[in-house]
Amino acid sequence: xxxxxxxxxxxxxxxxxxxxPDPDVPETPIPEEFLRDDLPLPELSLPQVTRHYLRLSQxxxxxxxxxxPLGSCTMKYNPKVNEWAARLPGFAxxxxxxxxxxxxxxxxxxxxxxxxxxxxxxxxxxxxxxAAGAHGEFTGVLIMRAAQLARGExxxxxxxxxxxxHGTNPASTSMAGFTAVQxxxxxxxxxxxxxxxxxxxxxxxxxxxxxxxxxxxFESHIVEVCNLVHEAGGLVYGDGxxxxxxxxxxxxxxxxxxxxxxxxxxxxxxxxxxxxxxSGPVGVTAELAPFLPGPIVDMTEExxxxxxxxxxxxxxxxxxxxxxxxxxxxxxxxxxxHGAEGLRQVSEIAVLNANYMQARLLQMGDYPIPYGHRxxxxxxxxxxxxxxxxxxxxxxxxxxxIDYDFHPPTIYFPLIxxxxxxxxxxxxxxxxxxxxxxxxxxxxxxxxxxxxxxxHEAPHNAxxxxxxxxxxxxxxxxxxxxxxxx
Amino acid sequence: MRYIPLxxxxxxxxxxxxxxxxxxxxxxxVPAEFRYPDLQLPAPLTEMEVMRELDMMAAENANLRExxxxxxxxxxxxxxxxxxxxxISRGEFYTAYTPYxxxxxxxxxxxxxxxxxxxxxxxxxxxxxxxxxxxxxAVAEAAIMAVNIQRHKRRTIVVSPTLHPQYREVLRTYVxxxxxxxxxxxxxxxxxxxxxxxxxxxxxxxxxQNPDFLGQLHTPQEMQDLADAVHAKxxxxxxATDPIALGILKxxxxxxxxxxxAEGQVLGNSLSFGGPxxxxxxxxxxxxxxxxxxxxxxxxxxxxxxxxxxTLSTRxxxxxxxxxxxxxxxxxxxxxxxxxxxxxAMGKHGLRKVAELSWHKAHYAAQQIHQIDGYxxxxxxxxxxxxxxxxxxxxxxxxxxxxxxxxxxxxxxLSRDYPHLGxxxxxxxxxxxxxxxxxDLVIALGEAQxxxxxxxxxxxx
Ligand SMILES: Cc1ncc(COP(=O)(O)O)c(C=O)c1O
Numbered sequence: 001x002x003x004x005x006x007x008x009x010x011x012x013x014x015x016x017x018x019x020x021p022d023p024d025v026p027e028t029p030i031p032e033e034f035l036r037d038d039l040p041l042p043e044l045s046l047p048q049v050t051r052h053y054l055r056l057s058q059x060x061x062x063x064x065x066x067x068x069p070l071g072s073c074t075m076k077y078n079p080k081v082n083e084w085a086a087r088l089p090g091f092a093x094x095x096x097x098x099x100x101x102x103x104x105x106x107x108x109x110x111x112x113x114x115x116x117x118x119x120x121x122x123x124x125x126x127x128x129x130x131a132a133g134a135h136g137e138f139t140g141v142l143i144m145r146a147a148q149l150a151r152g153e154x155x156x157x158x159x160x161x162x163x164x165x166h167g168t169n170p171a172s173t174s175m176a177g178f179t180a181v182q183x184x185x186x187x188x189x190x191x192x193x194x195x196x197x198x199x200x201x202x203x204x205x206x207x208x209x210x211x212x213x214x215x216x217x218f219e220s221h222i223v224e225v226c227n228l229v230h231e232a233g234g235l236v237y238g239d240g241x242x243x244x245x246x247x248x249x250x251x252x253x254x255x256x257x258x259x260x261x262x263x264x265x266x267x268x269x270x271x272x273x274x275x276x277x278x279s280g281p282v283g284v285t286a287e288l289a290p291f292l293p294g295p296i297v298d299m300t301e302e303x304x305x306x307x308x309x310x311x312x313x314x315x316x317x318x319x320x321x322x323x324x325x326x327x328x329x330x331x332x333x334x335x336x337x338h339g340a341e342g343l344r345q346v347s348e349i350a351v352l353n354a355n356y357m358q359a360r361l362l363q364m365g366d367y368p369i370p371y372g373h374r375x376x377x378x379x380x381x382x383x384x385x386x387x388x389x390x391x392x393x394x395x396x397x398x399x400x401x402i403d404y405d406f407h408p409p410t411i412y413f414p415l416i417x418x419x420x421x422x423x424x425x426x427x428x429x430x431x432x433x434x435x436x437x438x439x440x441x442x443x444x445x446x447x448x449x450x451x452x453x454x455x456h457e458a459p460h461n462a463x464x465x466x467x468x469x470x471x472x473x474x475x476x477x478x479x480x481x482x483x484x485x486x
Numbered sequence: 487m488r489y490i491p492l493x494x495x496x497x498x499x500x501x502x503x504x505x506x507x508x509x510x511x512x513x514x515x516v517p518a519e520f521r522y523p524d525l526q527l528p529a530p531l532t533e534m535e536v537m538r539e540l541d542m543m544a545a546e547n548a549n550l551r552e553x554x555x556x557x558x559x560x561x562x563x564x565x566x567x568x569x570x571x572x573x574i575s576r577g578e579f580y581t582a583y584t585p586y587x588x589x590x591x592x593x594x595x596x597x598x599x600x601x602x603x604x605x606x607x608x609x610x611x612x613x614x615x616x617x618x619x620x621x622x623x624a625v626a627e628a629a630i631m632a633v634n635i636q637r638h639k640r641r642t643i644v645v646s647p648t649l650h651p652q653y654r655e656v657l658r659t660y661v662x663x664x665x666x667x668x669x670x671x672x673x674x675x676x677x678x679x680x681x682x683x684x685x686x687x688x689x690x691x692x693x694x695q696n697p698d699f700l701g702q703l704h705t706p707q708e709m710q711d712l713a714d715a716v717h718a719k720x721x722x723x724x725x726a727t728d729p730i731a732l733g734i735l736k737x738x739x740x741x742x743x744x745x746x747x748a749e750g751q752v753l754g755n756s757l758s759f760g761g762p763x764x765x766x767x768x769x770x771x772x773x774x775x776x777x778x779x780x781x782x783x784x785x786x787x788x789x790x791x792x793x794x795x796x797t798l799s800t801r802x803x804x805x806x807x808x809x810x811x812x813x814x815x816x817x818x819x820x821x822x823x824x825x826x827x828x829x830x831a832m833g834k835h836g837l838r839k840v841a842e843l844s845w846h847k848a849h850y851a852a853q854q855i856h857q858i859d860g861y862x863x864x865x866x867x868x869x870x871x872x873x874x875x876x877x878x879x880x881x882x883x884x885x886x887x888x889x890x891x892x893x894x895x896x897x898x899x900l901s902r903d904y905p906h907l908g909x910x911x912x913x914x915x916x917x918x919x920x921x922x923x924x925x926d927l928v929i930a931l932g933e934a935q936x937x938x939x940x941x942x943x944x945x946x947x
Contacts, residue, residue: 007600007830017831018567020839024921025850030842031868033705036736040607041834046569049830053597057578060593064577070586077489078581081533086758087571089551090544096561096760097898098548099885105546106759119526131619131761132816134803138660145663171803171813175630177663180808220515249513254520265816269489272583273820274594275616275780277762293659316659320560320622320652320749321760333540339530342488344522348509349490355512356500363503375504375512402590410586413804430491431500457788462589465788469588472785472797476774478613479606480599480784 007052008482011042017049040481059463060274061407067433071379071410071422072166072214074244074266081337082269082330091329096321100307107306110322111297113332114281117262120335120343121240122253123283125311127292129323133241136261136280137172137208142315143259143284143291144206144235145176150291150313153202153233160199160207160229162191164215164414169208169239178205185416189215189371191225200228206235211252212242212377214414214422216354226256235259235288243267244426245351245378248344259284264324268331279327293318349427350378353434357425358382360438366445370417379424381417389448394419396455397444399466403459404440488530548895550757554923556851558872558914559699559898560621560650561760562752564730564840565917566828570754573827574820584780584816588795589787595794598782598819601826608732608829608837609746610739611768615779617818618765621726621749625653625693626660627767627778627812628724628745632691633666634776634811635722640690644681647671648698649726651903657693666690674906678708682715689721691745696738697731700904700912701872702865706736713742729753729766729825730916731870733841745769754828755821764821775801778812843917844871847924851915854928860935864910871916874900877909878935884911887934892926 044052061068068075086092094103114126130136141159148156159173161180170180181199186192191209207229211219219225226236238252238260244267246252252260264270265278272278284292294310294317338346358380362372367382384394398408398421410422425434447454459465492500501507513521531539550563557563574580578593585591585598602614618624629643643661645654645668658668670684670692681692694712697703704712709725716723724745725738730752738746750764751757769777775798783797803810832840848871856863860878875897877884885896897911904910915924 006596008603011833015833016835017569017833018565018836020565020836020843020917023843023846025847025924027846028849028853030734030845033707034703034735034868036610036732036734036740039733039834039838041604041829041832041837043833043835044830046567046831049569049827050572052830053573053827054576056593056597057573057576058593059590059596060578060582061587061590062578063581065581068583070583073583075583079489081537083575083580084537085540085544087756088540088544089549090547092756092758093549093551093563094547094759095550095555095557095563095757095895097557097559098895099889102548102889102895103759105543108546109543116527122523131623131818132814134813134815135619135623138813142659142662166815167803167805167807167810168813168815170808171806171810174808174810175660175664175813177665218513218515223517246516248525249522250516250520251523254523255517271580271820272816273580273818274582274591274598274823275584275819276816277619277818277821278816279762315662317622317652317655318659319656319761320620320650320763324761325759326756326762329540333536336528336531336536336539337533338488340525340527342530343525343527345488345490348512349492351512352492352497352500352504352509355504359504374515377512398587399589402587407590408587428489428491431496459589463592464589464791464793467588467787467793467795468785469795469797472783472795473800476771476781476797477784478599478771478774478781478797479603481603481607 008042010044010048010052013043015043015045017044017046066405067429067437068407069409069423069425070407071424072241074424074426076269076426077428078269078271079334082333085333086326086329104306107297109332110328111299111306113328114297116335117281118283120247121243121260121283122251124286125289125292126281126283127294127296128281128328129293129319130261130280130282131319131324132276132278133261133263133280134168134172135318136282137168137239138175139282139293139318140237140259140261141172141176143288144237146291146313146315147235147288148205156203156205158204160204162209163416164213165208165210166214166239188374189217190219190221193221193224196225196228200232202233204232204234206237208237208239210239210242212245215371215381216376216379217371217374218377222255230256241266242378245347247347248340249347259288264327264331269334270327270330277324277327279324291315346427353425353427353429354379357423357434357438364442367421367441379422382421382423383417384419384421386445386448389452392448392452392455394421396458399458400444400455401440402462406437406440553893553895555895556897556913556915556927557895559912560652560749561757562914563757563916563918564752566754566756567831569831570824570827574824579823580820585796588793592793595782597823597826599784599794601822602782604826604829605766605768608729608737609768610737611746612771613774614768615777615781617822618767618779619818620761620763620765621747622653622656624747624765624767625726626657628747629657629661629691631745631776631778632722635773636690640688641665642667642669642688642690644670644684644689644692646676646681646694647674648676648700649693649695650699653726674904678712685716685719685721687720689719691722691724692716693724693726695726697728697870700874701869702867703870706741709741730841730844733837750821750825753825755824762818762821764818764825774798776811779814780817840917844915847919848873848915851913851924854924855931858928858932861931872912872914874907875911875913877911880909881911884934888930892930894927894930
């Protein structure tokens, strides 16, 4: 069998994986007109299925395998007890529409999680319904819209988005029907205050701000930014993707942020699943609480029972049921094991690790760091501009890192740094690993100068060589099914 | 030390390299008056303690391993073979992220491509994305996609009143700022002619569900006629469906659907109190550039070997920003992997059998319940695994009796979403329900209609 057999190539007529019991009730004929002619699914036995997926898994890089410093994604260790918890039958085998009396345990977990993450980030109310960060952003922007409409501010239609923002910020803005207005950054990587002032008028719904921002820097004028926006009648949205840098250090709500999403799959250690599921709860001030999507979990006045409640002026439901509950269980477990002091330590060490990398990279001198004159927070953004190796690009460096058995950092983001290498070590790495990664970057810089071809053709020891992405996009093949039997 | 490997010596060495004496120095740019808030959180627990607490919390919920359940309405208790959890528990899969570096993500990319292919086979469609959040957001994304396909010249979405009530709610939430209209469900008239009458030159998309929220099946011919009528008026048709039903039923791709969505939870994903689930999203290839969500495509590497990459990402937010077809970034990749593993394990024969068992058991249950005094199965069309039962008293009371006396989780109370049906419940029967459970349900329902029960119940509650 070839290593990369396609699943349909393993199929043979008549094989079955799973046997099911015969009907224990009288059968009811199914009217012919409804029936499909063929069901072109593969026919496999379970040993084949097991081997197929195990082999595929071995062609994947992952946090459990090695260092994964993918900037902005907080690829920290995913605790195994979280997985255990989410699989408890009392969580995994519970139907969302059961009578609330029969799911008080699950509701209490959600209630406590709402309260704990609200406390961590300084918000009065939280909805756990959004499925991911971008979904939380969209929810938040709709909340800002609803709040502005409730204030009678119907003329407002613009949302200010710094040029360093993640692509989901402007995309969420336009999905909500608004215009994204880009605000430049200043030479220190902060929002340019003068540009902000010039952009603020009575057409502005608010600003979306990421803090620490995607340059890995704390917005040192954050209080002034919030004040200016509020004075102009706007609201402040906080992209909480980078909360891992500031737990127990500062609360966005205290700084003037009105609404923020959390990424439970980043900050609170829930696994990224190869791209998801995530969970993107939204926290808000008391003023915005009535607009949250519902239902959220509340407690009766007597304090003896958890109940579902949809806020009075809710923007509406943003997802079926209550959100990605299985992800919430993991985040809950993580927070309960850390407590206030543990979470602060998480952020301190995440920031220590990032600054250690930044300091050593600056010392190495091969990878310029445009904002290296400041301490970073959870990540640092360097450039793949190795002196003396002008033909070598960030992509080549990233691919060469694969040969050293590391996952490359985020590349070409944020857009305002050319040839960006966005490196986020997280707190769960040991110093030896971080040093080995830095040593690899050091060696790669030498290779880039001495033997650039080595980089252009990298990776050399991955399961496949560089893939032809242009071809994939020009003639998209998204599905491959065997030709129908004749 | 809670997942942090640094020793004191490491810390000292690192601070020295940075040139600081205290970690606090790294936070000097945080406004001093707000620095180091005193967070009021519960004291930390060790792993042993947290497991004990979680065990207790989980035990407070009635779980479907212990309780017979006839609850569906968008989340379903179907069998999940053990192999699925084995596969999605591989650290190589679940601790990776979006495959931005295809050379070291071939495992996930191939599995996602195979997911797309198997879902295409199941739905009869040409293209499938890597996932949306769930069945509800897939519907909302279909509406946005249709408006984009129509270049914003058509902005009305016509929805059937028997499209899942929560999907309609989510759709309305999504489009509230977008200058789009959602109509069609003002009355409970589920006749396709009513939907066709509403379709005009502002209609971008008509959305129906089949089997619909109330369990009813429209024949492939009725569906094809609907598609033809919708297309004749220049609009598109989206069909929300049940992937399990497609184990036996003619798929929407064969009766004219332009977009097919589904709640993919049923394919190997646990109920998990409502999430994480899987938004299945399939469409015609000609619309691929207006589609939303990640797509995995086949290509070759520098040596000419077959490989897989994320493709057509110029539609996506990280490239196109405010002009993206959607803002979606993280999706439900692991749930899609579970679905792929499920489809591979069940295969052609297994899935067909699951569908047949659900059909037979649901029909047996309906026949039995219809014979109980005071109850009536009210279906004017054939159904698949769900059906509506008119009840002699409020469903909430009946369900309480079933639970208290028989440990049975009853059906979904339709009185809020479909008040015109009166006291009616939506019952769901799958391959997981034994004949014994069904027979118990029948007995329990019979008892629950007696007025005396009411008195007893008041006491016991
Ligand atoms: C800064 C930032 N904002 C928002 C998001 C979107 O989060 P999600 O992928 O959970 O939708 C990301 C994700 O990578 C991010 O890095």
